[in-house]
Amino acid sequence: MQVSYLECTRCGEHLPADRPQNVCLKDAGVLFPRYDLGALKGKFRREDLRGRVASMWRYAEVLPDAAPVTLGEGVTPMLRSRECSTVYIKDEGLNPTGSFKARGMSAAVTMARHYGLKKLAVPSAGNAGGALAAYAAAAGIEAHIFMPKDVPIANRIESEYFGAHVTLVDGLISDCARMVSERKEREGWFDVSTLKEPFRIEGKKTMGYEVAEQLDWKLPEAIVYPTGGGVGMIGMWKAFEEMQQLGWIGSERPKMITVQAAGCAPIVRAWEEGKGASEMWTGAETFAAGLRVPKAYADYLILDILNKSGGAAVSATDDEILGAVRHWASVEGVFAAPEGAASLVAYRKLLANGFLRAEDTVVLFNTGTAYKYLDMMQAQEKTTLASQRNAPGTRNIGGIIGPY
Ligand SMILES: Cc1ncc(COP(=O)(O)O)c(C=O)c1O
Numbered sequence: 001m002q003v004s005y006l007e008c009t010r011c012g013e014h015l016p017a018d019r020p021q022n023v024c025l026k027d028a029g030v031l032f033p034r035y036d037l038g039a040l041k042g043k044f045r046r047e048d049l050r051g052r053v054a055s056m057w058r059y060a061e062v063l064p065d066a067a068p069v070t071l072g073e074g075v076t077p078m079l080r081s082r083e084c085s086t087v088y089i090k091d092e093g094l095n096p097t098g099s100f101k102a103r104g105m106s107a108a109v110t111m112a113r114h115y116g117l118k119k120l121a122v123p124s125a126g127n128a129g130g131a132l133a134a135y136a137a138a139a140g141i142e143a144h145i146f147m148p149k150d151v152p153i154a155n156r157i158e159s160e161y162f163g164a165h166v167t168l169v170d171g172l173i174s175d176c177a178r179m180v181s182e183r184k185e186r187e188g189w190f191d192v193s194t195l196k197e198p199f200r201i202e203g204k205k206t207m208g209y210e211v212a213e214q215l216d217w218k219l220p221e222a223i224v225y226p227t228g229g230g231v232g233m234i235g236m237w238k239a240f241e242e243m244q245q246l247g248w249i250g251s252e253r254p255k256m257i258t259v260q261a262a263g264c265a266p267i268v269r270a271w272e273e274g275k276g277a278s279e280m281w282t283g284a285e286t287f288a289a290g291l292r293v294p295k296a297y298a299d300y301l302i303l304d305i306l307n308k309s310g311g312a313a314v315s316a317t318d319d320e321i322l323g324a325v326r327h328w329a330s331v332e333g334v335f336a337a338p339e340g341a342a343s344l345v346a347y348r349k350l351l352a353n354g355f356l357r358a359e360d361t362v363v364l365f366n367t368g369t370a371y372k373y374l375d376m377m378q379a380q381e382k383t384t385l386a387s388q389r390n391a392p393g394t395r396n397i398g399g400i401i402g403p404y
């Protein structure tokens with residue numbers, strides 16, 4: 001559908017959607033595309049989805065009206081856990097380029113081509129760069145990608161094969177972001193950074209539509225989402241609001257649960273301290289590369305969603321995450337990215353402390369495939385084994401631990 005306008009999530013300002021925009025010109029707030037959902041209500045119905053294309057573009061009426069740049073992203077499996085029948089694993093590892101980032105980049109590159117942009121730039125923890133590179137290749141657009149020099153090797157190699165210009169940075173994604181913003185004007189790049197570009201979220205929100213559709217329009221009690229920049233979580237929340245306006249669901253919402261790596265948990269810290277924004281995390285370190293985001297641009301939106309949904313924020317150590325990767329692989333046949341496996345760690349902690357009940361239907365997001373992290377996992381196994389040798393009596397590499 002035609003986007004009516006872009007709305008600032010801080011001050012409510014409207015910006016026109018007929019030209020490329022980044023953030024609100026008044027206060028740098030994140031911009032959300034808005035549609036005339038009132039006009040769609042009753043015309044776009046849940047039943048209309050039957051028989052449509054098996055990609056995120058099946059939700060075309062609530063996506064921007066432009067010719068899609070698509071590689072078949074979305075409509076990923078919703079797997080019922082073999083260990084616990086109330087738990088589902090939403091396996092985003094099956095997307096093009098092996099992560100949920102494909103959804104956002106399909107939408108962003110679609111709009112970039114629609115606007116006639118020729119050069120895109122992005123700072124990336126890894127998977128967003130790989131995804132941009134693929135969609136830019138498909139669209140015949142130049143991509144400039146800035147990644148930390150210790151990203152998973154797959155991210156660097158895929159980006160180069162897709163023909164992107166890759167710069168490896170001695171620093172974190174925040175340093176990469178600074179380099180993009182310093183150079184973009186001179187180079188004529190359009191910045192497609194997480195939440196500084198309004199359409200990545202439109203791709204990501206389709207995960208929310210899919211959760212509802214795949215669970216037959218009954219939302220789960222909780223959704224656990226590995227949170228770096230937070231677009232996945234923010235996008236799904238937007239989808240729930242839209243679906244309510246369309247009359248597809250009621251006012252019920254899942255508890256939204258953020259999981260972060262213990263070595264970089266700015267949202268968890270802010271949540272525990274009851275703050276509305278996070279502080280830059282110093283010394284960020286985790287092998288879950290996508291969670292190495294020391295400060296989320298839209299932290300205020302993430303924390304607001306945790307609040308409104310009655311959710312929680314939980315951290316997982318790298319040892320726990322590696323154990324969870326191994327556990328899911330051996331029990332479920334799902335080879336999850338470390339970020340995704342962190343969802344299992346969070347679920348177990350929240351069951352143990354009584355926040356979730358065993359009978360609650362819970363969707364755990366596996367946001368990517370472990371096949372892109374083999375180098376990181378090998379290194380982490382060595383670290384985990386060494387730490388266990390130093391602390392005899394604990395051993396958790398073979399799969400943590402205990403029943404659900
Ligand atoms: C596999 C994976 N999971 C989760 C995330 C975090 O995503 P977001 O920045 O949308 O919170 C990333 C980001 O790079 C990722 O690659």
Ligand SMILES: [Zn+2]
Pocket residue numbers: 008009010011012013024025026027028029
């Ligand atoms: Zn604003």
